[in-house]
Amino acid sequence: MRKVVLPAPLIPVQRRVISSATAPTVVPRRRVVRCGLSITGIGLCAVFYCLTYTPSLLPRSWFLQGVVAGLTASFGYAGGTAIGAVVRLRWWPSRRVERIAWRVLFVLVPPLILLFLWLGARWQRDLRVRLGMPPQQEYDLIRTVGISLITFGALLLLARCLRLAAHGFARLFGRLVPESAAYCAGFVVVTLLSYTAFDGILVSKVFSSADRSAAITDSGTGNGVVQPASALRSGSRSSLITWDSLGRQGRNFVTKAPSVDRLSAFTGRAAEDPVRIYAGLSSADTVEDRAALVVREMDRTHAWDRAVIAVFTPTGTGWVDNDVPSSLEYMYGGNTALVSMQYSYLPSWISFAVDRTKVVDAASALIGAVRERWAAMPATHRPKLLIFGESLGTYGTEKTFGTAEAMVEGADGILLEGPMFANPIHRRLTADRAPGSPVWDPVYPRLPVEFSSESHELRDLTGLPRKVVYMQNSSDPVVWWSPSLLWHKPDWLKGQRGPDVTPDMHWYPVITFWQTTVDLLFANKAPVGHGHVYKSGAVDGWAALAPPPGWTVADTLRLRALLSG
Structure with missing residues (x-):
């Protein structure tokens, strides 16, 4: 008889169900220093x-x-990363989209960089030829x-360290406030600390060091x-002004006049x-006292009997610039009296940034004191009054x-x-x-x-005859720099270019502003007649304003050759 096996009864099995409320929360660790690069950051960085x-x-x-290329690339990476963060607030790309984007970058960026390296070398070579400078070595591009x-x-590492610090503060604040508020607070704290370190330590140290260095110099x-x-x-x-009080530039000014021979x-x-008079910062306590001292020195030297009196507002x-x-002394055979007065011992760019009122006060005091005495003389017996300003000195003269x-x-x-761009009359x-x-050679x-x-x-x-002459090299960044270069294409890059400006130069937002700012640092290193270097070109300026009797173009060429030799 066959044995029948009955199926076992179905016994319900109890399963342990873990609710989401009791499940342990796994918080992903945030990688900061070793986190991946931003796609948008790398893209804008390459551009x-x-x-x-x-x-x-x-x-x-x-x-x-x-250095400029590395800094500019870091600006682009920071901007691209910020754009990517804003985009992710509304749309988070999939892994597939990210992979495609990276592949596109890997294909496009290397040849693009190689192309611009080649073009950049050619542009630099052409620009050097245009300005009469020697070419660079072939291997300089590799070093660049x-x-x-x-x-x-280095800048990327610094940024990651600051970001790590922000996350550290966020974790600390996260014990007291919600996560979003903690990260916001961490960002604010690191920003304030960074600004304090930059402004209170780095910038102040730079200015104080520059101040001490300039004082020693x-x-x-x-x-x-x-x-x-x-x-x-x-x-x-015999002077009313002591030798020690003139300062370095004042001592140069009074001793570098050409000899009578x-x-x-x-x-x-x-x-x-020739008569040369100069008052340094320590020659008198105030600008008014220094200007009055210069006038008394002019009385002592009988400067008012000369054919020409010239007031120089220095940098x-x-x-x-000697x-x-x-050039005036050669043109008039030494029958001149030239006067100037110091208002600072800091470079022009620092003086302009820190306190540009000093040059205005000094120029107003000296020009006013000399003009007051000059205007009181009979018009038929008084000397020619000429005024000169260069760089920051032009700003003081205009103001x-x-x-x-009135000029x-x-x-x-x-x-x-x-x-300068800040000159109101210009x-x-x-x-x-x-x-x-054109803006680089306007007609008024x-x-x-x-x-x-x-x-x-x-x-x-x-x-x-002209009464006022502006000399402004078309390649002088001091003339053409302006904050508006950040967002606005300037007139000097529209239409016909100045004789020094390469047709390959174009305006790009932010980039052109940054490049022109860098040009400011080395504007005085250009050859004569380019950048911020004028030197013997002043002969043409004086000849256009106040030529002595019988002066010819041949005399101008002869004097320029003498000064440039």
Whole structure:
């Protein structure tokens, strides 16, 4: 008999169900220093890196180009990362989309960078030829790339460390407040600490170090500079102004006048010993006292009996380019009295950023004191009054007069070299220029004012004599730099370019502003007639404003060759 096996009864099995409420929460660890790179950050970083090799106003050395490229790439990476973070607030790409994006970058970025490296080398070569500078070595490009990678890597590491610090503070605050508020607080704390460290430690140290260094430099004396024996110079034994109080630039100014023999050899007739007067920062307590001291020194030296009196508003350190006063002395055979006064011992860019009122106060005090005495003299017996300003000195001169009409009426001639973007009169004259005239060489027919982008243009002036001459090289970043370069294409990059500006230069938001800012740092290293270097070009300026009787273009060329030799 077959045995029948009955199925076992179904016994319900109890399963342990763990509710989500009792499940342990797994918090993913946030990687900060070793986290992956941002796709949008790398994309914009590559664009910025390539654009930094596009030409600017002045050529750069391999080291400077590398640092600029690394900094610019880091700006692009920061901006791209921020854009990516904003995009992820509304749409988070899938892994597949991210992989495709990375592959596209890997395909496009390397050849793009190689292309711009090749173009950048060619643009730099052409720019150097345009400015008459020697070409770079072939291997400089490799060194440039290396410096740029080191700069970018260092900045990226610094940014990751700051981000790690923000996360650390967020974890600390997370014990007291919700996560979103904790991370916000961590970001704010790190931002404030970073700003405090940058502004309170780095910036203040830089300015204080620059201040101490400039003070030490100002107390020194250049090689070959000795106390003048002539009683017609400030700092001499007969002077009302002591030698020690002149400062370094003042001592240079009073001792570098050409000798009577050299003046006579140039003019072909007997020359006079020129008068040079200078007041340093420690010559008197206030700008008014220093200006009054200069006038008393002019009385002592009988400066008012000379054919020409010229007032020089120096740059921030008190420096006056010696080619400018010397050119006047050669033109007039030493029958001149040249005066200047120091208002700072810091470079112009620091003086402008920290306290630009100093140059205005000094220029107003000195020009006002000299003009007051000069205007009181009979018009038929008083000397020519000429005024000169360079760089920050042009700003002080313009602010002293207030309007272009006042400048025309206020002196027999005013020569301004390398005016700044902040100059109010220069801005108005340029904005109101004749239609069709370029911004780098504007025409203003309503007043006897002349602009010159190349000094030799001043030799062809016709019509009424000019009373004010602006000399502004088309490659001078001091003239063309402006905060508006961040977002606005400037007029000097529209239409016909200035003679120094390469047609390969174009405007890019942020990039052009940054490149022109870098150009400012080395504007004084360019060859004569380019960048912020004018030197013997002042001969053409003075010849256009106040030529001595019988002066010819041949004399201008002869004097320029002498000063440049």
